[in-house]
Amino acid sequence: MTFDSTFLVVAPVAIPLITATLCLFTARRLRLQQLISTIGSLILFGASLVLLLGVAGGEIWTAHLSNWHAPIGIVLVADRLAASMVLLTGICAATIGFFSLSQVAARDQASGFHSLFHFLMAGVCGAFLTGDLFNLFVWFEVMLLSSFVLLGLGGGKKRIQGAVKYVTLNLIGSAIFLVSIGVLYGQLGTLNMADVAAKLADESAEIHGSAIVAVVGLLVAFALKAGVFPLFFWLPASYHAPSPATSAIFAGLLTKVGVYALIRTCTLILPPDAEVVLTVLAWIGVATMFIGVMGAAVQIEFRKVLSFHIISQIGYMVLGLAIYTPLAIGAAVYFMAHNIIAKSNLFLVAGLARRIAGTEDLKALGGLANAKYWWGPWIMIAFFIPAMSLAGLPPLSGFFAKLGILMGGLEVVEQGGTPSLDPVSAAIAVGVALLVGLFTLFSMIKIWNEAFWKPAKQRADGVAIGVDRPTPVALDPRPVPVRFSWFVPSLVMAGITVVMGLFAGPILAWYEAMATELLTPELYRAAVLQGVEP
């Protein structure tokens, strides 16, 4: 038994798996299951924090599973990018896990919510950490299968409708992924990402064009999972349907795994002479931003507005990646970090609003800004901070994330363009990004006004609908009093958003250093293929 770096790299995958198994064993005893689930999430958070602290200096830790060395065996790799994503997963697991205890119907909790939740976490952490393309496929499937079941949990027509679209589209994505893997293996004889990268970068070897096509196929599959234009339509169809805790995990983490895979593929695997892919990605990013925010503008349901904003913000991340300078990629990853926290938080608040007022329809909602009740100020704080951060108001994290990407774009304009992006396109992209920021603010203000400040509708007897008395929504037929513990996860996440904004300077600098490292893929290759003859 040694608690070395190898152990720490495996832990974020193994801990949720063990927790999920224990949750299955205690399926009949809800209290015990809740306890195990909470402890499991906290241990995951702790382990991911230790992992990040370990690699924060720029080291790359690897774990060769079952002692088979790369490139033959499966290798888990924790560099700064992967470790920081795993930490965010840990944060989400702890906060959303706590939230789910009170906000997921007891019936759903008893029929496997907690074990599925931890399987999902294992899938997400595995996808972040793995250094092998086929293993990435397996983790994607672990993630998808648990998310399918979570999505359908509890039933109801709305959930089924969402699930059908989500499942079909994601399975088509998986098939594209698998075909790309097959072609890539046929051409290169390896699927270890570092080894694939080394073989594609080797100019002396003759690479068949189909290997490049396979890499683009991988990008298409990841783009579909990330919800990028024009492959996004499954996302708004499904993310608003499940219980708020589930949709918070989905919104926060699942699409970001796709973006992470895009970043990893573009920086590590994509051959240096394939700039045209980055050019296409830049335009896709711009289109995604714009379409997402336009879609959000016409929605009148709390979580649907937020779902469309996920798409729009994925666009920023993709644009940041496509600008392909250390500053822009660093900012894109910082954007991802900010978005995971803020977006999950907004979905949690949407769930609380629904729980308290009994509806998510912005037309029917109202009066949440309510001084009559003790919870009025708390729900306002819990919404206002992530919403304004998302809209990009200083001094919150979203402002600095957008600023970083815009500065990256302007840098390209100043330098007269990069091989993948000419200055005019970069200028257009920056312009659209600014405009989209404005529309995001509009959407957030819309929710803020409609749900919080508009007076609540009155019933015939003068009682304000919903707000005067918490309404049971799918949880419990009896109304229960609002408890402060409901707000704790949201407030913790809001606190993280504030801290990320206040320390944006050092965090962005750290991410920029990380991006510089990403753009020198030799480091990653050397760390993974230690002692292996080229």
Next chain:
Amino acid sequence: MRSIILSSMIKALMPLMAVASVFLLLRGHDEPGGGFIGGLLLATGLVGYAVVFGPVAARTLLHVTPRMVVTIGLAIAVISGWIGWVIAGDPFLTSRGHWVTIHLTAESYLKIGPSLGFDIGVYLLVAGSVMTFVFHMMEADSGIEVRES
């Protein structure tokens, strides 16, 4: 589906299939076979039993719920993954260097190691999940018939 031929066949076949599935499971390390295919065979036997005598009878025969089979399989797989780590600090899922060969007779031997544990886990998991799914669908199917008639 009541048929004398089928029901007497399945009564004889199901134990045979169960034994054959264990054979496939244990053989899988040096020759073709393994947990997945073994588990499928076991599940096929039990599903055949359920087709003839109904899912309720099959559940009674099984004593534990199929879901519990899945759970136990998962637990065995995860635990066996950590054996190498507990003994020698090896990475997750290592079984190289942790094999024990038990000589049964002069010619036959049994090799036991962490990856056998993993395979047993897979075996139970596959069998359990197939049964969970099929029994569930069969019950849902009979449920709708009752409601419609």
Next chain:
Amino acid sequence: MDAILAIVAGIVAAAAVYLLLQRRLLQVVLGVALLSHAANTVVFLSAGLNGILDGAHMPIIPRGETALATPHADPLPQAFVLTAIVIAFGVMAFLIALAWRTYMETGTDDLSEIWKPEEETAGPMEGAKQESTPPTSS
């Protein structure tokens, strides 16, 4: 061998796309199944099967030997395919269950009926009424 299987994979994928574009949910489910079979075939092909007809050996070390006889087929894609089949199997089980549930909830197999938006006149209590089934004892 490679060429034949590649063409087969193409035909299966084409059939899958045709099924995916149908309006009935069952056909979409079958389409997804066929698509994963096509993908599996492609992965299987990546081993380069031409050698098999030229007398390549199975990638299994015979009893009493210590190494593979050359030439032998690449065992790794077969492991990939096995994993992919297992995953596809699990996914199919879920998809069929989902299709069943969809049919039970909506009473139709027609996707355009299933996705027909619900009435937009949902009052504030609508959601509660719709979804509050009494929780079973846990």
